[in-house]
Structures are given as structure tokens and as C-alpha cells.
Amino acid sequence: GQNIDQPTEMTATEGAIVQINCTYQTSGFNGLFWYQQHAGEAPTFLSYNVLDGLEEKGRFSSFLSRSKGYSYLLLKELQMKDSASYLCAVMDSGAGSYQLTFGKGTKLSVIP
Amino acid sequence: GAGVSQTPSNKVTEKGKYVELRCDPISGHTALYWYRQSLGQGPEFLIYFQGTGAADDSGLPNDRFFAVRPEGSVSTLKIQRTERGDSAVYLCASSHGTDEQFFGPGTRLTVL
Numbered sequence: 220g221q222n223i224d225q226p227t228e229m230t231a232t233e234g235a236i237v238q239i240n241c242t243y244q245t246s247g248f249n250g251l252f253w254y255q256q257h258a259g260e261a262p263t264f265l266s267y268n269v270l271d272g273l274e275e276k277g278r279f280s281s282f283l284s285r286s287k288g289y290s291y292l293l294l295k296e297l298q299m300k301d302s303a304s305y306l307c308a309v310m311d312s313g314a315g316s317y318q319l320t321f322g323k324g325t326k327l328s329v330i331p
Numbered sequence: 332g333a334g335v336s337q338t339p340s341n342k343v344t345e346k347g348k349y350v351e352l353r354c355d356p357i358s359g360h361t362a363l364y365w366y367r368q369s370l371g372q373g374p375e376f377l378i379y380f381q382g383t384g385a386a387d388d389s390g391l392p393n394d395r396f397f398a399v400r401p402e403g404s405v406s407t408l409k410i411q412r413t414e415r416g417d418s419a420v421y422l423c424a425s426s427h428g429t430d431e432q433f434f435g436p437g438t439r440l441t442v443l
Contacts, residue, residue, distance in 0.1 A: 223373075237421060252431065259421060261335075261434035262374065278395050298399030306373050310429065316387040 221245045223322035224232055225307050230328045231275030239292045239325045243282045251309040252319060253281050256304045265292065265305075294327075321329045335435035337423050344413055352408040352438045355423030363406050363409045364432060365398055366422040374422055381408060413442045 222244045229266060231237040232324035240316055243251070250269040254262035268274055280293040306325040313319055336355040344350050357365050363384055366374035376390040380400045388398075395413075400406040410417055421440050424432035 246357075248431065254434075261436050263335070264431040264433070267431055317426070318364065318377060318379055318387060318390065319366075319374070319378040319432060320376065321366075323371065324373050 221309060221311070221320040222226075223320060225305075225322040225325045227323065228326045228328070229293075230330060232299055232301060233329055233331050234278075235297050236295050237294065237297060237327065239305050239307075239327070240320060241290045241292070243288050243290070243307070243309050243322075244305055245309050245311070245320070247311050248285065249317070251278075251281075251283055251290050251307045252310065253290075254306040254308060254321075256306055256324065257330050258303075262306055278315060299329050299331070302327060335423055335425055335433055337421075337435040337438050339438055340436065341439045341441075345414060346383070346413060348413050349443075350410050350413060350422050352410075352439065352440070354406045354423030354425075355436060356406070356423070357403065357433055358404075359439050360425035360427050360433075362402070362426045362428065362432075364398060364424045364426075365406070365408050366424065366434075368420045368437070377408070383426065405436055410440075413440075415442050418442045 225241045252272045253265040256262040266281035273282045278295045307322040308319040363380040365377040368374045378385040383403045395411045398408045420437040422432045422437045426432045
């Protein structure tokens with residue numbers, strides 16, 4: 220089975236930097252994804268890590284350590300529109316399956 | 332189409348009724364996934380199609396749930412004898428191989 224943990228809620232100030240952590244325990248691993256989900260909307264893809272290290276994409280960066288079962292999403296220069304839930308998801312490597320197992324999401328509130 | 336579309340956007344039904352939820356994936360995407368999301372939770376995997384066949388249906392909660400994709404494009408999720416516990420947002424996603432999954436806006440199902 221898979222177990223994915225991330226904080227339930229976080230609050231940060233506009234213009235600041237925030238790091239959202241995710242730890243996972245999985246029977247198989249074929250990559251880790253971060254998705255952003257605004258209330259009442261569909262999740263939208265942010266980043267994908269399959270190898271250890273940091274992936275940077277504009278204001279968003281994601282880090283992976285496979286040996287530690289750990290990832291984080293780093294958001295820089297926070298904007299009010301970044302207020303959303305951030306979902307950590309692991310792709311299973313089981314035969315023929317590419318399902319994503321999601322954490323419960325971290326609700327980020329950006330305040331002025 | 333530009334993205335994944337799902338119909339209806341909202342469905343209210345009575346306990347015991349039958350419902351069908353439709354998903355139109357992104358053109359050319361061979362992989363299609365159904366997830367279910369309850370309030371405050373991350374999406375939960377239901378079933379994965381590769382082409383016309385269900386490659387992994389391990390997430391279907393019981394035999395009241397069934398999904399088809401007869402021509403390898405549009406998919407329909409069917410729920411028989413609905414129960415109040417089936418109330419959730421049903422999300423469809425499509426992808427090209429193991430690339431990121433693109434989610435539709437979801438169908439909010441309410442069973443009274």
C-alpha cells in the first residue's frame with residue numbers, strides 16, 4: 220500500500236517563500252507529482268520528479284529524495300492567487316498501472 | 332478539444348437510482364483515469380484505461396461501480412443503486428503515457 224503525509228494547512232505572507240513538505244511510503248515508485256487545486260476546481264499539474272534533486276519552474280520548485288521518501292514544493296514570491304490546496308501524489312510502478320495516489324492536500328492561505 | 336471535459340457538472344439523484352457520468356479526454360490521449368474526491372481529501376483512484384481496456388480497476392469500491400471506454404476515447408462511469416456515501420466529486424483525467432495527468436472539472440454527485 221501507499222501512505223502519503225503532508226501538512227493540512229499553512230499560512231504565509233504575500234511576497235514570502237513557503238515550503239510544503241510531503242513524505243511517502245510506497246510499495247513501488249514511478250515518480251512524484253505536485254498539483255495545485257483551487258476550491259471547486261480541478262487539480263492542475265505543477266511539477267514532476269522521478270530522480271533525486273531539485274526541479275525549478277519559475278516561481279515553483281520541487282525537490283525529491285527517494286532514499287528518504289521525501290519531497291517538498293517551494294513557492295517563491297507568493298501571490299494572493301497562490302491560495303489553494305497543494306496535492307502531493309505518487310505514481311505507482313506496479314505492472315500496467317499508472318495510477319496516482321494522492322495525499323490529503325495542504326491548504327495554503329496567502330495573507331497580505 | 333482544449334482539455335478534458337465532463338458531463339454533467341452536477342448530478343443530484345435519490346438513493347437507489349442509477350447514474351452515468353461522462354468523460355471526454357484530450358484528443359490523442361490513450362490513458363484515461365477516474366478518481367473520486369471527497370471534501371477535504373485528495374483524489375482517490377478508481378479505474379485506469381489504456382485504450383479500450385480497463386488496465387487497472389483495483390480502486391472501484393464494489394460491484395455497483397462500472398466503467399467503459401468502448402472506442403478508446405469517451406468513457407462513462409456507471410453507478411448502480413446509489414448510496415449516500417457515493418456523494419463526491421468524480422474526476423476524470425487523461426494522459427499521454429506516463430506523462431502528467433490532465434484533469435477535467437469533475438462531476439459533483441449528490442445522493443439524497
